[in-house]
Amino acid sequence: MVRNAVRSLLREPRAPDPPRRVWRDWVLLGGLLLAAVLEGVFREDVVWRPVAVVFAVATAFALLWRRTHPLQVVVGVFSAVILSNFVVLISGTEPFGLYSMICVVLLPYSLLRWGSGREVLIGLAFVVVALVLGTAADFPGWGEAVAGGMFLLSPAALGHAARYRRTARLRELDQVRLREREQLARELHDTVAHHVSAIVIRAQAGQAVAPTRPEAAIDALAIIEAEGTRTLAEMRTMVGLLRDDGTAALVPQPGVADLERLARSAGDRPRVELELSGDLDDLGPGVGAAIYRIAQESITNAVRHARQATRVDVRLTSYGDSLRLTVRDDGEPTSAPGNSLGYGLAGMTERATLLGGTFAAGPSADRGWSVDVVLPRTAVRR
Known part of the structure; x- marks a missing residue:
């Protein structure tokens, strides 16, 4: 069991997209540099004052790379700590560290938060060795020694917890995306299959009246039927894998024409006002269904979560090769939708x-929440 846990840890990759530097890093760096210099100047009990100040300054600068290069920073800083502890043990002098060196507790956190499994094992080995040697060089008693060890290693536990929470969040978002892709695949299948079925029926009818038509028409109708039948079979095979029950009902999905029914079904509190403008005919496969689903989700969010909302405006406009859907409510100002995890938005x-479109959602300039979507009339899958 322990062996399996170690193997699993060794296969763990690094956390994705670590932030390089943020403004807090520069504030922290400035504070640590100032503290190190002031300690070096005014503390009379500092042993090997120049070495201690240089060590503290170097450690402060190394913190800038603690997320992008966690193992290298941990190995570099704690190797210097180990070396200094060896010197203290051999020479019998007092430890020469400064109070500002407390910043090293950030390194175990960064190691567990951003490092790979192999980096975590190697880095923690350096941390433990430095902790043991430091305790041996200046043993304060078992109580304080244990407390010091917990103080140094507890950030590692916090880093692991933060990483686990982020990983769980990413997995949940991936599940949302997969479900949305499945739903989109169903709608594309049902829409296209509906039209292709009509082609097959027309081809069969053409064959029925073929004796009164030229021979070329019979050949063309046979080709249409063969191509249509093969397309349906291949589509059912591919999309059927995404369905829970493996079926492929040829039922057209809701589209732009169903928005009025959607607005009426929302009720009167808040009242949903629908405005359609422009040419909304001959939309690409799946675009109409996407407009309907996004409007449905946006109206549902407004009805459930918009506080004191009396009106929801839904506007769909066609201009050129694009469609623009906006959904706004007049609820109380808010900074986030009711679902804090934002899975509906995802x-x-x-x-x-x-x-191939764009999506934006956020607080309106005056009141309530706003959703703004732009889609091409003919979908381009990315």
């Missing part, structure tokens, strides 16, 4: 992106 974003 699903709508994924749907718009898959169709």
Whole structure:
């Protein structure tokens, strides 16, 4: 069991997209440099004053790379700590560290938060060795020694907890995206299959009246039927894998024409006002269904979560080769939707992106929440 846990840890990759530097890093660096210099100047009990100040300054600068290069920073800093502890043990002098060196507790956190499994094992080995040697060089008693060890290693536990929470969040978002792709695949299948079925029926009808038509028409109808039948079979095979029950019902999905029914079904509190403008005919496969689903999710969020909202405005406009859907409510000002995890927003974003469009959502300039979606009339899958 322990062996399996170690193997699993060794296969753990590094955390994705570590931030390089943020403004807090520069504030921390400035504070540590100032503290190190002041200690070096005014503390009379500092042993090997120049070495201690240089060590503290170097450690402060090394913190700038603690997220992008966690193992290298941990090995570099704690190797210097180990070396200094050896010197203290051999020479019998007092430890020469400064109070500002307490910043090293950030390194175990960064190691567990951003490092790979192999880096975690190697880095923790250096941390433990430095802790043991430091305790041996200046043993304060068992109580203080244990407390010091917990103080140094507890940030590592916090880093692991933060990483686990972030990983769980990413996995949940991936599940949302997969469900949205499955739903989109269903709608694309049902829409296209509906039209292709009509082609097959027309081809069969053409064959029925073929004796009164030229021979070329019979050949063309046979080709249409063969191509249509093969397309349906291949589509059912591919999309059927995404369905829970493996079926592929040829039922057209809701589209732009169903928005009025959607607005009426929302009720009167808040009241949903629908405005359609421009040419909304002949939309690409899946675009109409995407407009309907995004409007449905946005209205549902407004009805459930918009506080004191009396009106939800839904506007769909066609201009050129694009469609623009905006959904706004007049609820109380808010900074986030009711679902703090934002899975509905993640699903709508994924749907718009898959169709080659854009999605934006956030607080309106005056009141309430606003959703703004732009989609091409003919979907381009990305």
